[in-house]
Amino acid sequence: MGSRFRGCRECGRFIKIVSLLHGDNDDEPDQEEDHQESAASGCPARAVRGFPADEKNKAKVQTAVGSGRRFVTGNPRSIFLGAVRLEDHLKQVGQTAAFTVANLLDEQDWQPFEARYASTGRAPYAPRLMLGLILYGVMQGVHSLRELERLARLDLGCMWVTGGIAPDHANIGRFIVLHENSLTQNFFESLTRSILKKSGTHSSTRLAGDGTVIEAACSHYKLLREEAVKARVEAAGKALAQAPTDRAAQQELEDSKRCLVVLEARQQARKRSGRSTESLSISGSETEAMVQRLKRGKGMAASYKPSVLANEDRIITALAVDPSSETKVVAAMLDQSARVVGAPAKELLLDAGYFDDGVIAAALEREVSLLCPEGKAPGIVKNSKVFHKSSFQYDSAADTYRCPAGQMLIFLKSADATQTKRAHRLYGTDACGNCPLRPQCTKSAKRRIQRHPEDTERDALRLVMQQPQVADIFRQRKAMVEPVFSHLLGQQGLSRFRRKGLCAVRREFALHVLAYNLSRAVALMRAFFARFLPATLKVSRARSLIRRIFGDHPIQSPFQPSVPLL
DSSP: OOEEEEEOOOTTTTTEEETTSSOBBBBBBEEEEEOOOOOOOOOOOOOOOTTTOOOOOSSEEEOOOTTTTEEEEGGGGGOETTEHHHHHHHHTTOOOOOHHHHHHHTTSSSSSHHTTOOOOOSSOOOOHHHHHHHHHHHHHTTHHHHHHHHHHHHHHHHHHHHHHOOOOOOHHHHHHHTHHHIIIIIIIHHHHHHHHHTTTTTOEEEEEEEOOOOEEETTOEEEOOOHHHHHHHHHHHHHHHHHHTTTHHHHHHHHHHHHHHHHHHHHHHHHHHHHHHTTTOEEESSSSSSSOOOOOOOEEEEEEEEEEEEOOTOEEEEEEESSOSSTHHHHHHHHHHHHHHSOOSSSSEEOGGGGOOHHHHHHHTTTEEEEEEESSSSOOOOSSSSSSSSSSSSTTTTTEEEESSSSSEEEEEOOOOOOOSSOEEEOOOOTTTTTHHHHHOSSSSOOOOEEHHHHHHHHHHHHHHTHHHHHHHHHHHHHHHHHHHHHHTTTTTOBBBOOOOOOHHHHHHHHHHHHHHHHHHHHHHHHHHHHHHHHHHHHHHHHHHHHHHTTTTTOOSSSOOOSSOO
């Protein structure tokens, strides 16, 4: 045992406390000597939001006002660096990000988090402080649970956000798993709504969407084909037959059978679309991940596709993760964005990868103006070895197509839907034989065009994207959403998921998005003060000069600020 001194949690005076020689023990609160402080002395004690302040504030365990559950809390205003308060030190060195993060988290409702804990037993750490630690760490690019544990003990900004608590890595991991559902939806929407309100962008109705491919937490050297998966099932069955009570053998058989079921389902999906299944493979340890091509020429690997919608200030208003598709989640993201913003989006900017019937239908159903080119840019035809279907102009009145060579394609026949093809109408011409553009149009004797029921909406979208003013609007998409993934990958280190399973991946991505939105809030607040604070300071200095010259006599000041005083 040893003695040391620190500032009083209430008034900041140095008092003697007794602690363990090698640091505080979370199970044994510091034993402070008597430190009486009357209410009349003006002690500026302030409790953590959601917890009542007692007179001495000695105990680390306090009762939450909303739920009545007791939690281990902390008070950042009781932390000193020598004789300087942590708050004053952070302000002096210009580290204001921790204040913005703490204020935004204080505004949230923590009762859903608190309700998940049992009413008895050892007091857990306050959810507000735990999530503050996790999000602040992700903002710094820290993802490891042990690194988060270390960050809570060493980083000064983190100490302000967490109130000085120091949970171990096991507590942090259990907290993330326990509050999985709130992190991916309810809390994300609540926190993003607060960020939009603070930043003044809650009325933005123009959104831009994008997605990427991020590798799963498994080896890309251990992918299995159909034969290997079946052999694994057979081997697991034999192992279980030799040891029927072995839990590891039972789990291996369940995992191998699940892997086979997922692989067969993907085979059937490929067959329905007319694609080959010979190259189809699956990860034995991460069955929900889809083996697909990574970006930037990194080859094939088991991975997931996270997607986001961002507003003009690059704040993410909706997120989703799907194993293989970026288009299937657009409808759900539009609904989530409407809940967050409080109003449906009016414009949606997407790149050519989203030129899909489902995306067009989702936009029409929600009366959203969709701007999505079929090629790399508005008015540019999609790349193809031969003339793409969009190069043929359809005349709805005559029910004919006109090819790039000026020939007319007439209706030939209609076909009903099958297991591998959609219902369509077939158009063609007999003028392909001597056409000089035939090598660029078809390798067959005659070119045929299939028109599907959804082509009416596609043609309308192509006409919209050909308008001159659309190019100026669509040009904003890159600045709105592409820096989002650049920040997630570069600053926050989201180059690979670190948790297995689709649910865990969604939870991990939600934490990254929450941390990103907090970073955007810090950047926007800093930009706001950098722009308007100098003008306010000039007015304040001018008023001070007038008082020095004329005294405190009531006079009309000639200085009128152009912006409201802060």
